[in-house]
Amino acid sequence: MTDDDRPALTMEAVGVRYPGGTVALDGVTLSLAPGEFTAVVGPSGCGKSTLLRLAAGLLAPSAGTVGRATERLGYVFQDPTLLPWRSVRRNVELAGELTGVPARERRDRAEEALRRVGLSHVADALPGTLSGGMRMRVSLARTLTGRPELMLFDEPFGSVDEITRARLGDDLQELFVADGFAGLLVTHSVAEAVYLSQRVLVMADRPGRLVGEVAVPLPYPRLPEVRFSPAFTELTSQVTALLQGGAADRIEVAA
């Protein structure tokens, strides 16, 4: 979807040291192909959000370089961050308002995005009247109106129940398969990481760094049943082993 075959995102030997001295990331090198969906897992505080902030250009690295092939970014947070006094439709239009999209086109894009996330019927409702899962769909719709080529997700389904979480994952997969944006998804769920992505990057902490990756060769669309297949179990085991390896490494260093 990008103009050329350049990676959608690259990081080369990236380090981040926050004021106060915390080394949030050290020596991170990665590359995301256009249209590639990659998940990131790691223990709390290992620098996953920092990685996304770097990817979005909201934070400059203290060392190394970050490159993006596109400025059409979407950023979805755990909190849907909707304005409570604006209708669902006007919340979705907000992204276009901020980037100067003409009113008519804004409305059209909002209508289309709401249809795609299955929320046309609540376009005039206020966010406070919706369930957590619906609010997250509104947030997704708002991001889609910018026609992103690189989507960044920071634990987007962390605050909804398990069943809603699985449905939202399937919706996200459908959008990804249709639009082919490159995606970087931070999640605490190993199963969600494997289910949604083509590759899982595993991080460890102190300092935050990549300790391994697992390719996920399962074809799309992935149906819920795939979670019970031996291939899926094998992949989640590999990711878990890498996560535990990172933790064991830390314990050894601490001792």
Ligand SMILES: Nc1ncnc2c1ncn2[C@@H]1O[C@H](COP(=O)(O)OP(=O)(O)OP(=O)(O)O)[C@@H](O)[C@H]1O
């Ligand atoms: N603005 C900041 N100033 C100072 N330290 C920070 C700042 N933001 C994050 N940190 C520290 O950097 C480290 C990495 O934080 P980050 O939020 O990126 O981790 P995370 O993996 O996303 O955590 P979680 O899984 O709990 O959301 C942590 O030790 C955190 O306390």
